[in-house]
Amino acid sequence: MSNIIRILHLSDFHFRKDREDDFRDVLMGLGKTVGDIAKEDKAPNFVVLTGDLAHSGTKIDYTLVKKWIDGHLLKAIKNFKKENLLIIPGNHDVDRNKINAHGESLEEAIRSKGQERISKLLRTNSSLKSILSKQNQYIKFANTYRPSSRQLKVPWWHNIYKHSENLSIGFAGIATSLVAYGDDKKDYGQLVISDHQLEKIFRPLEKTNIRIALMHHPVAYLIGDERRSVYQYLLNKSSIVLRGHLHEQDSMTIKTPDHSILELATGSAYEDRKYDNTFQLIDIDTDNLKVNVQYWIWKWKGLEWIIDRNIYKNVKNGNSEFQIEIFNNHKCLAKKKVKKKKR
């Protein structure tokens, strides 16, 4: 078994009918580039999409998303299992036309009440149904990639991947879209994840070794009370956070005396020509717990995806390496520690 787990990290497509023609070069090119990477014996084990797949969360948007994912992205990776496509929603994966006054008042309650009240609302079927009505099309779409035994009723999820006898990976699919308007001016500092959601996602991952949290927004978009508590939660429970939304590539390690997380943001795969179109290829070396991030960027001049060698002053070859922390005494590390003691 290979010691490398490879993740193709893409985000922020904003698929919509009126931009269909403009997508062509960038996204058809992306499919081809992923195919070329896969042919070099570097096929990803997982494809992670960190939100804003659609622009308005409508059925027609998702028809376009699905057409591209099935016809170009997944088709480019031979023998890729569709359940290894991991998707979370962004603020544009909500259809605000589908929420009624009752749903809006429940959203307001979620923003203004404490965690106990939020948990109660999210545990009540009728309230949950009203709050999630704006994401029905997203959930239907996401379920087309999930086995019948793991169909979603809510936009958050967890997934455990057993890499070897001694090593399991826990993926945490966090929905920051629960009360999103879709408009940045209204959403900044107003989003809620909730303790309820975090518990549901992370509790089943307790025995996993490497935990990768997926979330669309940076923590700064959360409501005041949650900004610190969610960061603390992620710091204690995750090794890596993958996110999108800001349409910029960014890599940083956040460290406390107790633990650290690696936060990797990728830019927009394609929204329009205002932003660089980018993606990341992430290799996790399970032997020494190092993560290599390779940064890719679209060049309009030449109409091609290339490795981005200019993203950081100190990243000359477009690849950056980080150390990560893990959980539950992964055996490979335990062995190394024993050896060191004997010397």
Ligand SMILES: [Fe+2]
């Ligand atoms: Fe977004």
